Amino acid sequence: MKTKMLLAGVTAGVMFAGSVLASTLDDVRARGKLNCIINTGLAGFAAPDDKGNWTGFDVDFCRAVAAATLGDADKVNYTTATGKTRFTKLAAGEGELLSRNTTWTFSRDVDLSQTFIGVNYYDGQGFMVPKALGVKSAKGLDGASVCIQTGTTTELNLAEFFAGNNIKYNPVPIETNAEAQELYKAGRCDVYTTDASGLYATMMSFDNPSDHMVLPEIVSKEPLGPVVRHGDDQWADIVAWVLRAMMAGEEKGITSKNVKELAAKDNKDKEINRLLGKDPLQGLSKLGLSPDWAVNVISQVGNYQESFEKHLFPLTIKRGMNALYRDGGLHYIPPIK
Amino acid sequence: MTFFSNIWRNEKSREIIVQIIVLFFLGWFISWLVMNVNANFEALGKDISFEFLFIPAGYDINQYLIDYNNRDSHLRAGIVGLLNTGLVAFFGIILATVLGIALGIIRLSKNWLASKIAYWYVEFTRNVPILLHILLWHGIIINTLPHPRKAISLGEVTFLSNRGFYIPKPLTETGIELVYLFFVIAIIFSILFAKYCKRKQDLTGIQYPVFWINASVICFLPLIAFFISGMPVSLEIPALKGFNFRGGMHMSPELAALTFALGIYTAAFIAEIVRAGILAIDKGQREAAESIGLKPSKVMNLVILPQARRVIIPPLTSQYLNLTKNSSLAIAIGYMDLVATLGGISLNQTGREMETMLIVMLIYLSVSLSISALMNWYNSKVKLVGR
Numbered sequence: 001m002k003t004k005m006l007l008a009g010v011t012a013g014v015m016f017a018g019s020v021l022a023s024t025l026d027d028v029r030a031r032g033k034l035n036c037i038i039n040t041g042l043a044g045f046a047a048p049d050d051k052g053n054w055t056g057f058d059v060d061f062c063r064a065v066a067a068a069t070l071g072d073a074d075k076v077n078y079t080t081a082t083g084k085t086r087f088t089k090l091a092a093g094e095g096e097l098l099s100r101n102t103t104w105t106f107s108r109d110v111d112l113s114q115t116f117i118g119v120n121y122y123d124g125q126g127f128m129v130p131k132a133l134g135v136k137s138a139k140g141l142d143g144a145s146v147c148i149q150t151g152t153t154t155e156l157n158l159a160e161f162f163a164g165n166n167i168k169y170n171p172v173p174i175e176t177n178a179e180a181q182e183l184y185k186a187g188r189c190d191v192y193t194t195d196a197s198g199l200y201a202t203m204m205s206f207d208n209p210s211d212h213m214v215l216p217e218i219v220s221k222e223p224l225g226p227v228v229r230h231g232d233d234q235w236a237d238i239v240a241w242v243l244r245a246m247m248a249g250e251e252k253g254i255t256s257k258n259v260k261e262l263a264a265k266d267n268k269d270k271e272i273n274r275l276l277g278k279d280p281l282q283g284l285s286k287l288g289l290s291p292d293w294a295v296n297v298i299s300q301v302g303n304y305q306e307s308f309e310k311h312l313f314p315l316t317i318k319r320g321m322n323a324l325y326r327d328g329g330l331h332y333i334p335p336i337k
Numbered sequence: 338m339t340f341f342s343n344i345w346r347n348e349k350s351r352e353i354i355v356q357i358i359v360l361f362f363l364g365w366f367i368s369w370l371v372m373n374v375n376a377n378f379e380a381l382g383k384d385i386s387f388e389f390l391f392i393p394a395g396y397d398i399n400q401y402l403i404d405y406n407n408r409d410s411h412l413r414a415g416i417v418g419l420l421n422t423g424l425v426a427f428f429g430i431i432l433a434t435v436l437g438i439a440l441g442i443i444r445l446s447k448n449w450l451a452s453k454i455a456y457w458y459v460e461f462t463r464n465v466p467i468l469l470h471i472l473l474w475h476g477i478i479i480n481t482l483p484h485p486r487k488a489i490s491l492g493e494v495t496f497l498s499n500r501g502f503y504i505p506k507p508l509t510e511t512g513i514e515l516v517y518l519f520f521v522i523a524i525i526f527s528i529l530f531a532k533y534c535k536r537k538q539d540l541t542g543i544q545y546p547v548f549w550i551n552a553s554v555i556c557f558l559p560l561i562a563f564f565i566s567g568m569p570v571s572l573e574i575p576a577l578k579g580f581n582f583r584g585g586m587h588m589s590p591e592l593a594a595l596t597f598a599l600g601i602y603t604a605a606f607i608a609e610i611v612r613a614g615i616l617a618i619d620k621g622q623r624e625a626a627e628s629i630g631l632k633p634s635k636v637m638n639l640v641i642l643p644q645a646r647r648v649i650i651p652p653l654t655s656q657y658l659n660l661t662k663n664s665s666l667a668i669a670i671g672y673m674d675l676v677a678t679l680g681g682i683s684l685n686q687t688g689r690e691m692e693t694m695l696i697v698m699l700i701y702l703s704v705s706l707s708i709s710a711l712m713n714w715y716n717s718k719v720k721l722v723g724r
Contacts, residue, residue, distance in 0.1 A: 093493075112688035156686065
C-alpha cells in the first residue's frame with residue numbers, strides 16, 4: 001500500500017515536472033503569446049504610456065522576442081515584478097523571459113539556475129543628490145541617509161563602497177523605485193542610489209530635474225541583460241540571437257525603415273542576406289525560427305540604435321559604453337554566419 | 338460479512354475507521370506535496386540547502402540591537418531582524434493595550450462627548466487597512482517634520498526631524514552599582530510592604546496608600562544613592578554633524594511610524610474587547626458594589642475589571658498575535674524587521690526562497706505560539722477556579 005502511495009506521488013510529481021521540461025518555444029507558440037516579466041515602472045525601460053500600453057527599452061526586447069518567435073511584436077503578456085520577486089516569478093514559470101534591468105552576476109547565473117543570455121545595457125551604480133546639499137563627491141557622504149531600492153545588487157555595492165572608503169551611512173531599503181522616489185523627495189534620505197540609468201530616469205520624472213545631480217562616482221559594474229530559465233538551450237539561443245540581431249541591425253545599417261527593402265534584394269554584404277533570410281543561415285531550423293525572424297524583429301521593433309534613441313535619449317542618457325565597439329563602446333556581437 | 342457490518346454499526350469502531358481513512362489521505366496528500374516540491378526543484382536544478390545562512394550577508398542594517406556589520410552572516414542578519422520585529426511588537430503592544438483599555442472604558446462613560454469620541458475613534462481606525470495606517474504615519478513624520486539642519490529642538494538636547502527622534506543617551510560611570518543596589522532593595526521592600534499591608538487590611542480593615550508609598554520608595558531610594566555616589570551618570574547629547582545627528586539615542590521615523598500605526602490600529606480592536614468584557618459583567622455586580630459605598634474607581638478596579646479580565650484575555654491574546662504578525666508590513670516603509678532582512682534581502686541575495694521562507698514562517702509560528710503560551714498561562718491564573 002505504501003509503495004503504491006509513493007508511486008502515485010512520484011507519478012504526480014513527474015507529470016507536474018514534465019510540463020516544465022517541455023520546449024519553451026512550443027509552450028509560447030501553443031499559447032500564441034509570450035509571457036514577459038518587466039519592471040513595475042521605470043521611465044525609459046518599462047513604463048505605461050498615456051494609453052496604458054507598456055513601452056520602453058526593456059519592453060522593446062520582449063516585443064522583439066515575440067516578433068521573432070510568433071511573427072507579431074504585439075503578442076506579449078506583460079507581468080511586472082519587483083527586484084525581489086523577479087527570479088521567483090521566472091523560476092515559477094510566470095514568464096519565459098525576464099527583461100527587467102537585471103544585473104548579471106556569478107551567483108545569480110550559477111546558483112539560481114537561470115541563464116543570462118547577454119548584455120543589452122552596460123550600467124553602473126551611482127548616487128543622486130539634491131544640488132542644495134552641496135556635495136560634489138560620493139566620498140563626502142559621511143553620515144548620510146541613503147535610500148536604496150531593495151532586492152538588487154545595490155545593497156552589496158553600497159556596503160562595499162562605504163566600507164572601503166571608511167564612510168558611515170544609514171541605509172533605508174525600499175521595495176520599489178516609485179516609493180523610494182517619494183522618500184527621497186520628502187527629504188527622508190540625502191541620497192538616492194541605484195543604477196545610473198535608473199537615476200537619470202528618476203530625475204527626469206521630477207518637477208525640477210535641474211535641482212538634482214548625479215555624483216561622478218560610479219561604484220560598480222552593472223551589466224544588465226535579459227534572463228531565461230536554465231535548461232532549455234534552444235530558448236536561450238533564440239533570445240540571445242534576437243538581441244544580437246538587433247545589434248547586427250545597427251552595425252549593418254538595417255533599420256525598421258529599410259529592412260523590407262534590404263530583405264527583398266541581394267546585398268553585397270552577405271551577412272545581411274543571411275540575417276534577413278535571403279541566403280540560408282545554417283542551423284536556423286534548429287532554433288525553430290522561420291527565415292524572416294530578423295526581418296520581423298527589425299521591422300516591428302527596430303534595431304538596437306532605434307530602440308535606444310527612442311526610449312533613452314529623452315532621459316538624456318548617452319550611448320557611452322553602450323555604443324557599438326566600432327564607435328568606442330562595448331557591444332561586440334559574434335558574426336552571423 | 339456480519340463481522341464487518343457489526344464493526345461498522347458500532348459507533349466507537351466506526352469513528353476509529355473513519356479517522357484512520359482521513360489520516361491516510363492526509364498523509365498521502367502531504368507526502369505528495371513534499372514529493373512534488375522535490376521533483377520540481379530537481380527539474381529546476383535547485384537543491385535545498387541551509388549553508389547560505391553562514392556566509393557573510395554583505396548588506397547593512399540601519400537598526401541593530403546586537404552588534405552587526407555587513408561581514409556578519411545571514412543568520413545574524415536574520416536575528417537582528419527578528420529583534421527589530423520584537424522591538425516594534427513590544428512597543429506596539431504596550432501602546433495598544435494602554436490606549437485600548439482607556440478607550441474601552443471611555444466608550445462606556447456616561448459623558449456623551451467622551452463616549453462618542455471613543456466610538457468614532459474605533460469606527461474610523463479599525464475600518465481602514467493597517468497598511469494605510471503605516472503609510473499615513475510614515476508620510477506624516479517624514480513630510481511634516483523638518484530636515485535635520487532645521488530640526489525642532491527641545492531645550493537643545495532633544496531633536497525632532499524627518500530622520501527621527503534624537504534624545505540624550507545616559508552613559509553610566511563607576512559608582513553606578515550603588516544605585517542598582519538601592520533599586521533592588523527598594524523593590525524587595527515594596528513587595529514585603531505590600532504583603533504586610535494586605536495582611537493588615539485583612540485583619541483590621543485599615544488601608545494604607547500602598548501604591549504611593551511604594552512608588553516613592555522605588556523612585557527616591559535610587560535617587561538618594563545617585564547623589565551619594567556623586568552622580569555617576571553623564572548624558573551623551575545628540576549633535577548635528579554633517580548630514581545627521583550623531584550620538585544620543587535615536588528612534589527612526591520608520592520605527593516611530595510603525596509603533597504608532599500598529600498601536601493605534603490595534604487599540605481600536607482592544608477597546609471593543611474591553612467594552613465587551615465590561616458589558617459581560619452582570620449589572621447587579623456594579624449596583625452591589627456601589628451600594629456598599631465603593632467609589633467609582635474602586636468599583637471598576639476591584640469589582641468589574643477583575644471579572645471582565647476572564648472575558649477579555651482570550652481575544653486580547655489574538656490581538657497581540659495580530660499586531661506581531663502585522664509588523665511584517667514594515668517592509669513597506671523600509672523598517673528592517675525579520676521579513677525585510679532574512680525574508681527580503683537575504684532571500685534575494687542568495688536566491689533561496691524556499692529555505693528563507695520556511696525559516697521566517699517557523700519563526701513567526703514559534704513567536705506566536707510563545708505569546709499564546711504566555712497569555713494562556715496568565716489566563717489560567719485569573720480564570721474562575723472551580724471549588
